[in-house]
Amino acid sequence: MxxxxxxxxxxxxxxxxxxxxxxxxxxxxxxxxxxxxxxxxxxxxxxxxxxxxxxxxxxxxxxxxxxxxxxxxxxxxxxxxxxxxxxxxxxxxxxxxxxxxxxxxxxxxxxxxxVLDSLDAITVDQVATEDVIGINQKDRVGQAINRLRENGVSRLPVLNDDGRLTGVVTTNDIVEFVVRDQERQGSGDRAGDIDRMLDLPVYDIMTSPAITATAGETAQRVVERMFENNLSGLVVTPDGDDGIVAGIVTKTDVLRALTFTEQESMDVQITNVDLLDTTSREHIVESIEQVADKYAAMQVMHAHVRFHQHKEKLRGTPLIQCQIRLRTNEGQVAGSGEGYGSEHAFHVALDKLERNVLEIKGIRADEEYRGQLLRKLGDL
Missing domain, CATH: 3.10.580.10 (CBS-domain)
Structure with a gap:
């Protein structure tokens, strides 16, 4: 099409x-x-x-x-x-x-x-992001703004003291709250009002209850729910418990799934590719493939690399955050890091990714060892 x-x-x-x-x-x-x-x-x-x-x-x-x-x-x-x-x-x-x-x-x-009708072939767990950044409902709006900015995301699940989902706060929620307050109060010196707004608890401006999706739902149903509620993303919860945060799924995640291919070479996608400075797409793809090749039992279906630029600079070079996420036959694995310039940020994130892959492989190896040990004990 x-x-x-x-x-x-x-x-x-x-x-x-x-x-x-x-x-x-x-x-x-x-x-x-x-x-x-x-x-x-x-x-x-x-x-x-x-x-x-x-x-x-x-x-x-x-x-x-x-x-x-x-x-x-x-x-x-x-x-x-x-x-x-x-x-x-x-x-x-x-x-x-x-x-x-x-x-x-x-x-x-x-x-x-x-493409809505064809999205019934995709499930939420295939496209959602599992590594989620959240915030406590008692934290301040200023903290939420910093967390959104620092992580390059547009929404945060809001949790109570027991770690259960109570709502969602988005960039749009904050903007609408500030604009609405300004229109109500009129013009003038806003410094004190802005400080007051930033000091309010997230609970006061979050959207509650959160509209959610479950991991086993189809992307078609979830996208329909986004359109129905004029939302660009939903919190993912396990089946049967809408108080536990298992991930985030957005329209962009579903759109990204449309780019997946069945070609033999790894499918690597880079968001904000214009931030690449001293490195190249080819170098990024090759580096990720080298990590994947070290652990041949882990098959990587798709890799997503996202760059986000902060305002801070060092001798003219911007501070960049890099997030790498792999979708593999053993689930998702991710790594993130920051550095001055995209190349530095990428390699910090790549090192973290490899450590996380090693941890997953170590856990799998321990489980296999314990299983073998239990089987041997059962034969005694």
């Missing part, structure tokens, strides 16, 4: 110098699917609807400040390749060209709607 009938011409085209006030008014009046930003008539970037409407930036801010670079896609590109481009670009929207002419846009939601 290609995206010829999925891409839509419902978009707004604006110049990089256009003010946010005008673009917001266009969205509210015309309800387009997205914004394509141009500079001197050439494509420069995109802005999603939610990103624009929920931005706290002043009305006279130029749209170039909130735009994001996204790969351009041919209108006749295959859905699998389009999904890969969106995931690796870490974007929800991309411009679509027909030849040299800008035709329209493609969105994550449009792709998932188009």
């Amino acid at each position: 290609n995206i010829a009938d999925i891409a839509v011409p419902e978009y707004v085209e604006v110049d990089v110098d256009e003010r946010l006030a005008k673009v917001r008014s266009i969205f509210e009046r015309e309800n387009p699917k997205g914004v394509v930003v141009t500079e001197d008539g050439e494509y420069a970037g995109v802005v999603g609807e939610k990103q624009l409407l929920r931005s706290r930036m002043e009305d006279d801010t130029k749209v170039s400040v909130v735009m994001k670079t996204a790969p351009s896609v041919s209108r006749h590109e295959h859905v699998r390749e389009t999904a890969r481009l969106l995931v690796e670009g870490d974007v929800k929207i991309a411009p679509v060209y027909e030849g040299e002419k800008l035709y329209g846009i493609i969105t994550v939601d449009a792709i998932l709607q188009a």
Whole structure:
């Protein structure tokens, strides 16, 4: 399937110098699917609807400040390749060209709607992230913001003192809370109000109860639930216990599954590939394959490498966080690390990944040994 009938011409085209006030008014009046930003008539970037409407930036801010670079896609590109481009670009929207002419846009939601019927072949446990970052309901909003930023995620399961799920807090929850408070209080000196908001417990702004998915559900049913509730991700819980957090599944996770192949070489996907500086995709793939080859009994079906840039820099080189996640025949295994520059961050994460693989193999070996010992004792 290609995206010829999925891409839509419902978009707004604006110049990089256009003010946010005008673009917001266009969205509210015309309800387009997205914004394509141009500079001197050439494509420069995109802005999603939610990103624009929920931005706290002043009305006279130029749209170039909130735009994001996204790969351009041919209108006749295959859905699998389009999904890969969106995931690796870490974007929800991309411009679509027909030849040299800008035709329209493609969105994550449009792709998932188009392939919804085929998602019954995928289960949540095949695509969900098991290594979950959470937060206690008594922790402060400021702590939640830091945790979201530091880990490059958009949602946190909220837990009570017993470690059970009580809700979810997302980046959107925080933005909406701040904007709503500002509209209620009016303009003026906001420093004290911001401090007060950051000091509130997460419990006060979280969404509760959390809408969840179970590991055995199909991706089709879970994506339908996301659309029904206008959500981009759900907390995964075990069957029969919706108080235990077993993972997170997002629309991007499902989209990523569309890129999986059955080719013999390992399928490696890199999110925010534009952050690669002194290293290359080939080096990353080769390095992960070397780790996998050391443990031949562990078959790796898919590898996902995600880079996230922090604001901190050292002599001009940004601090980068790297997360590596492997889907194997023995479950998921991950490693993460930080370093100045993508190459340093990648190798820190790779070392952690290898240690985690060794730990898993060690546990498996211990279990096998204990099983053999018990069988021998049973023969006595």
